[in-house]
Amino acid sequence: MRFEILGRTVAVLGGKPKVQPIEVLRLVAEIDSRHGTITQVFDAQKVAGREHLLHAAFLALLSEDRGERFANDPRLNLLCWVAAERQIGIALQKVGITAETKEVAVVVVGRSESSVASAVGEVSELLKRDDKVLSLSAKKRRNLLKIFSLPPVTERVEKLVLEKIALLELAK
Numbered sequence: 001m002r003f004e005i006l007g008r009t010v011a012v013l014g015g016k017p018k019v020q021p022i023e024v025l026r027l028v029a030e031i032d033s034r035h036g037t038i039t040q041v042f043d044a045q046k047v048a049g050r051e052h053l054l055h056a057a058f059l060a061l062l063s064e065d066r067g068e069r070f071a072n073d074p075r076l077n078l079l080c081w082v083a084a085e086r087q088i089g090i091a092l093q094k095v096g097i098t099a100e101t102k103e104v105a106v107v108v109v110g111r112s113e114s115s116v117a118s119a120v121g122e123v124s125e126l127l128k129r130d131d132k133v134l135s136l137s138a139k140k141r142r143n144l145l146k147i148f149s150l151p152p153v154t155e156r157v158e159k160l161v162l163e164k165i166a167l168l169e170l171a172k
Helices: 021-035 050-066 073-084 090-093 113-125 138-147 153-170
Strands: 002-005 008-017 036-041 103-110 127-129
Touching: 002 050, 008 021, 008 050, 008 073, 008 113, 021 036, 021 103, 021 113, 036 073, 050 073, 050 090, 050 103, 050 153, 073 090, 073 103, 073 153, 103 113, 113 127
Parallel strands: none
Antiparallel strands: 002 008, 008 103, 008 127, 036 103
């Protein structure tokens, strides 16, 4: 599924890596260099769904447009927004992938729909596509409460994560 955000095309997808999760990062960097896209990979168990990723992508793109980045690398800037953290190291711990990651969430950003579609096609080859990994289970909700230091209100986890990201914008 692709969305138009601030003049860019953004796609969000999920699945289980067919190769080692860390290898996925190397391969998406190659895909990005071919298509002029920006792709970031997250542990799907550490994100609160598609809306979480799109909200973070919007704020990451907005900060890029304003020249107010957390990192020079747009992938790392996106990582910080998804994690609602200014510090890259903490952001990696919160939402980054590890060798143990079983399910991934992927955000692809590009200037044209065709470049994003091409990149998504290649990224999809690295995954056993399953966008259901973006959905929230009870276990995932409990995990997100800890990751984002949220109060124990499981029915509002998604909204609370979005608020954390919005607070990062206000704290600048």
